Amino acid sequence: MTTFAEVRSRLAGTRQRRYLPLYATLALLALMYGSGVVQYEAFSDPQVVLNVFIDNGFLLVVAVGMTFVILTGGIDLSVGAVVALTTMVSATLLEGQGWPAFAVLPLVLLMGATLGFGMGCIIHYFEIQPFIVTLAGMFLARGLCYTIGTSSITIDEPFWTTMAQSKVRFGDNFISPSVVIALVVVLVAAYVLAFTRLGRNTYAIGGNPRSAHLMGLPVARTRIGVYTISGFCSALGGVLLSFYMLSGNSLHAVGMELDAIAAVVIGGTLLTGGSGFVLGTVLGVLVLGIIQTLITFDGRLSSWWTKIVIGALLFAFILLQRLITPRKQ
């Protein structure tokens, strides 16, 4: 019988173990997609996959921000609340105050980044657990939503409606402009992580923050930076969600932080930090989206099954992570 420890030591020895979770996610995705195609004729339409992107563009952006944070070994629980706050602020400013779109957009993005920056500062300078600080941030942002209003505010500002209704076509298929924005965010993030100092310092801090400090890396700047990025991505995700829903609502994106974390983890990023890729996060989001689509196609299962499957997958991937990380006593 092969023991857990043995399998682990064998896997941990392989040079390419960094990419192992990525391959696992890719295989899983292919498997799920394949089973969809086999079961349902309509599934093979490329538009099915494109719809997954359309329905999850905002989640993708939020999850990319989360990837930065988790790579440093932190966590950001405030993202869902910041998304909701962004939709609320945008909706009131556009509809209630009659602000123009070009003023609202930078303002809400700045607001998200500032919230992230503030949380990053508290986490770094007061040495408080990210879990606790961002939990407080989550309550704060949700609370702010309710002070703005408790009911849903519909948006019919022209820029927003254009973004919601226009389609980027190629052939018979299309995506929404939001998907284009989300993909740009993914590319920029992937570039930043692989080719800039900010990105590399993010990995270094996740590897060992004390070493990073002694190596003379700007730990404070980087750590605050990743929370700022996450805040910015949440706000941008909020904007995309408000394009998608054409409304602002305090109850938008409840629990989205958990979806984002799930996508990042299923995408192969280590929760302890230091290892992972944005590409993995994209795959993670796709996995979540395909599960939803499969359940919709099936039609008999309740949408709660989505949660159950995601839960099971999370377990599986966390187990996989334990297998490939080198042993620590």
Add this chain to the structure above:
Amino acid sequence: MTEAILTMTGIGKEFPGVKALSEVDFRLLPGEVHALMGENGAGKSTLIKVLTGVYDIDQGSIVLDGRPVEFSGPLQAQHAGISTVYQEINLCPNLSVAENIFIGREPRLLGHIRWSTVERRASELLRRLQLDIDVSAMLGTYSIAVQQMVAIARAIDISAKVLILDEPTSSLDAGEVGQLFRVMRQLKDEGIAILFVTHFLDQVYEIADRITVLRNGRRVGEYRTAELTLIDLIGKMIGKELEVLERLEDRPKRAQEGDVPLVDARELGRKGAVAPFSLTIHKGEVVGLAGLLGSGRTEVARLLYGADRADHGQLAVDGRAVTMRGPRSAMAKNIAFCSENRRTEGLIEELTVRENIVLAMQATRGWTRPIPRRRQDELVDRYIKALDIRPANPDAPVRDLSGGNQQKVLLARWLITEPRLLILDEPTRGIDIGAKAEIQRLVAQLSDGGMAVLFVSAELEEVLRLSHKVAVLRDRHLIAELPNDDTLDVDRVMETIASGAKP
């Protein structure tokens, strides 16, 4: 005389309950290698950390290049031209070797890191240190020794005015130390000032121009190496004469007995780690493992302990065949393993000295049967005294101890379990000369009392002083087993390694 490039005056540093430094003066001249010497806990690392801004400075002033400075962290110190290798290897195991060398100062083009240049320059740099490894592999996959070389490579490449090396040679073997010294001499000729900390006295005499001795956080004095004899240096460091070493020399060598060996490995091996080898260890016998870095010393120890699974051959304990299923089964057979890698595999930094010491013993008893507090105190006190752990406070967190004292805590943990076979992998690394002699004496005492010991050390003198027989490894093969009689000396072991004679 040349102007000092660095002058520290009246430095004081206090930690809660410990005065780590008081009134310390220190100066460094350009183009010299300056050794900072002292016992474990004397304050060497603290002085370095105060200088580079890791700790705030309580008293005193620092002048660098004629300007008063006070750094708020290693980054500022680096910018001002002070490049440091701290005592515990401080690199990121999840990044590639090349990246560890260049992170923070990667060659860039418009903000874009040029990875091909990074990797090319990293392997050039390592080749200058005669290290030919795959620089794109993750650092964590390499041994401690390689990691130490990588840390050194990083520091020397920063080409600073001042280079600080806090025990850089602790896990290097003679060849690598030679490479390091060659590079240090080059840098010295370029006018760089080098601060060097080590517990290897012969290395000090080989490379250092001057020596500053610290004792209990105070400066004893500054001397020219040429004018200070070894005996005087030791005297100044420990404040008294040293006699333990001599006492050990004429220790009666134990004759081999015909009884059943305690541990009998036959053709034991593991692919990629070490070729099949046979080795017996008897009760009361000290077996030394000698060999260069990467020769498979640690791998042999890990196989015997079951930290890695063997895929070849058999292992018998007390004449009965066993399969080692990891540390727990080894512990059940009363085999203890004191790892060379104290930072990641050994100590739990948040726990106190007491908790760290009783950890292994508690684990063998099972957590449902706690060791009575009185017994804990008794044991812990005994070993704090025996190993001279400082500060002698069982409730201090291990994190706050000096490097050498942490090593002693780890050693104490395994000694109190009173195993039948104790495997010591580099037990005296980073330990000062006085304590080293104490530890050697303790090991001898324990083996006289019937404990078998497998002693792994890069220091051949130490291996020879303690062992009844020496197994020599080369390129992951056990090539010879030499009884430690009067004819065996360091040169003969070296020759055996060099010639690679098969048994």
